[in-house]
Amino acid sequence: MKSLLSIFLLLIVSGTLTSCKLKTSNEYVANDTISMKLNDFAPVELKTDISKLTAKEKQLIAILIEVADIMDEIFWMEAYGDKDTLIKKLRHDDEIRLINIHYGPWDRMAGNAPFFRETGPKPPGANFYPADMTIEEFEKLGDTRKTNLYTLIRRNEQAELTVIPYHQAFREKVQQASILLTKAAMYAEDPGLRRYLELRAKAFMDDDYRASDLAWMDMKTNTIDFVVGPIETYEDQLFGYKASHEAYLLVKDTLWSRRLNQCLTLLPALQQSLPVDNRYKLALPVKSSDLGVYDVIYYAGECKAGSKTIAINLPNDKYVQQVKGSRRVQLKNAIQAKFDNIMVPIAREILAPEHLPDLTFDAFFTNTMFHEIAHGLGPANTISGNGSIREALMEYHTTIEEGKADVVGVYLIDRLREIGKIELNTRESYTTFVAGIFRSIRFGASNAHGKANLIRYNYFMESGAISRDSLGFYHIHYEKTKEAVHKLSALLLKLQGDGNYQQAEELLKKYATISPLLKADLERISRKNVPVDICFEQGLAILGINK
Ligand SMILES: [Zn+2]
Structure with missing residues (x-):
């Protein structure tokens, strides 16, 4: 009975589809309906045991979430452009949910195929470069800052390429983020975290992140961590030069962190064990001071676009890596969520x-x-x-x-x-x-x-x-x-x-x-x-x- 009814409904629906245009504002290029595309993502609540947090830490979290939301807004501009104009063209909440997951009208899970017929292909350089810029044109541009991680390429009034540093391109937003981070620092009880937040606030104003990256590596006893700023270059598929804004708000799992750090004493031996000639492993293994396990309680920007990052290895600055090593952060609650919701059902199939x-x-x-x-x-x-x-x-x-x-x-x-x-x-x-x-x-x-x-x-x-x-x-x-x-x-x-x-x-x-x-x-x-x-x-x- 149920299946007959389904077939009947299907006939009605397909009849409707062929006899008239979809009533939505946008037609889908793929056959998948919006809800199928949305079902690709299992909703998970990001939680942690808040009973171990102090009152000040809870206030700190509230401020840092505001900063994360600013990173989200900036990433929208980097990945697509004006989010509000795009949303105005959409009529359904599900369409809005979908483009929010993908930060734009392109399917990150399907080679950036456009969701809507009227959407053109995604520019490989996202919105970091003018969409009509040719590689030859970029190569001719004399400004050495053009390959910098923290600059946008735009056209000036004469339609010539010009380089704009992030702190100018996103002036209002980074100022706001900077003010909030300075305020957050006052709530930070851990001195290492306080110093890092202060320096990060400064970095947003001049695009020099090194001092704050060094301070991040010096942070050892903090319970809360906040990874924030322009960090990874995945979004720039044209050259891989430009860093995208993102934020992770994290609460440390002290027991697991301690357990995993014991592995790090073995790094030099592990480097030597690699299956290549000695000349490929002359470098000292990147000195690692820290291996952290955290619950992630808030994601924003690049790390939240499409597939979600479940482990972080930062900072990317090679100088900081040489001096202080790097920190590997495992997002345990997100890892467990992916394992339960995705890995187990896939493996069964x-x-x-x-x-x-x-x-x-x-x-x-x-x-x-x-x-x-x-x-x-x-x-x-x-x-x-x-x-x-x-x-x-x-x-x-x-x-x-x-x-x-x-x-x-x-x-x-x-x-x-x-x-x-x-x-x-x-x-x-x-x-x-x-x-x-x-x-x-x-x-x-x-x-x-x-x-x-x-x-x-x-x-x-x-x-x-x-x-x-x-x-x-x-x-x-x-x-x-x-x-x-x-x-x-x-x-x-x-x-x-x-x-x-x-x-x-x-x-x-x-x-x-x-x-x-x-x-x-x-x-x-x-x-x-x-x-x-x-x-x-x-x-x-x-x-x-x-x-
Ligand atoms: Zn990786």
Whole structure:
């Protein structure tokens, strides 16, 4: 009865669709309805145990959320442009929810395909550059600040390219953020946090973040952390030069943080264990003073766009890394939310049943942690005199770096197991790692993490580490997976050390592709309505904090 009724309703609906135009303000390019696109994101409440927070910390959180909201507004301008004009064109709350998740009218989970017919393609340089700018034109521009992380490229009245620093381009907003951060500093009980917030307030006014990055690394005893500012360059898919604004508001998990820091004493030995010639590992492993586990209670800007970041490795400033090391931050509540809502249902759909008992949150959390540790290992710069790895590999850098971090992370877990420092067994580690490939591929081929996982999927298929049976279930061949992890780690580390742009391009061309079988698997997961990612319900009310 129910199915007959559904068919009947379907006929009515499809009849309506063919006989008249959609009554919405916008027509969809894809067949997916808005609600299906929204179902890709499982809503998760961002919470933490607030009973351990002091009254001042709760007030501090309220102010920092205001700053985060400003980062969100700035990121909208970087990714798209004028948000309000776009929203005025939309009639449905669901359309608004959708473009809020994607920060624009393009589907970040589907290669930035436009949601609406009248929307043109997304400019690769987002809104950091004029949409009509040619690469030749950019190359001719004499201003050396044009490749700076913290500048926009615009046209002046004569239509010539001109460089505008962020603190001028977003003057009003960064001033407001700066005032709020100064106010927040007064509520910070931890001296390290206070100093960091004060310096960050200053940095927004002149785009010099180094002093505040150094202060962030000096912060050791804080319970609250606030990662804020223009940080990652993923959004600039034209050159990878421009940093996007974002914010994470974090509450430390003291017990886990202490436990994980014990791993850091092993870094020099881990660097030496990498499967490449000595000349690729001459660099001292990036000195790491800190490995933190946090609950994230608020996301804003770049880190909230499309697929959500669940681990952070900062600062990006190489100078600060050399002097103070870097901090790896694991967002444990977000990781658990992704594992429960996405990883487990995907694995049930895609892995042969005998592998399912080996899919564990412990393994997922450990793999994620070692992904971050692996970011700090390998060559620090190219050994071929091509400058930094980022400069040499340009737009392929983030994909290669993320791919390296994934695979070298698991490689390191293998080494630590061999010397008895980690209890996690091989089956758990690899099973969870392989299931993770399918989770990440769904981020889409426009995303560095998505591309990195496509490369690994195809590489693992080619090397026989995984195989697909006629029913579409994947089997993991643990010995071959071990070999493939080893070989792919070596390949990516060497590629980075050589700074070989050509090889990076060929690697992506060969492996970052979706085969018809893989496409069918992804569609099978979609039909099961497994969410692609999570989205957040966040704020003071969710946390249970009164304003
Ligand atoms: Zn990473």
